[in-house]
Amino acid sequence: MEVKSTTKYVRLSPKKxxxxxxxIQGLPVSNALDILTFTPKKAATLIGKTLKTAIADAExxxxxxxxxxVVKExxxxxxxxxxxxxxxxxxSAGPILKRTSHISITLVGSAPEKKPKPARKAAAKKTETPAAEPAAAEEQA
Incomplete structure (x- = not known):
């Protein structure tokens, strides 16, 4: 079961x-909350609020x-x-851009399943047989 929580129009730059x-992606909720509690950034408090909302919705x-x-994404x-x-x-006038963000957090009931990556095949290119080339040369002569 996935639980999604969104906070819109947060007065914070998305880049920050x-x-x-x-x-916090891929971490259990308790570890994610600990990281957000001790991160000294404005974004940490706002993301923490959204995460707590998602936890309350799930419960x-x-x-x-x-x-x-677990925080899926x-x-x-x-x-x-x-x-x-x-x-x-x-x-003259200089522009000022006051950016806003939308924060979206998705939680899953247990650890997300990791899909195994397919094995890479050898990228060795096979060349054509040398017998085919002389035959083509004889036909042209």
């Missing part, structure tokens, strides 16, 4: 939030055990950008 989100709406929950998407302008020298 993705660094924190990558740290109350789907009756899942919180000890077996933590995705930070770009939200709308507020565009402002700052006056500059000689009557």
């Amino acid at each position: 939030a993705r660094d924190v989100a990558r740290e 109350n709406n789907y009756s899942l055990d919180t000890n077996t929950l 933590a995705v930070i998407g770009a939200g709308p950008t507020l565009r402002r302008f700052m006056p500059r020298a000689k009557g």
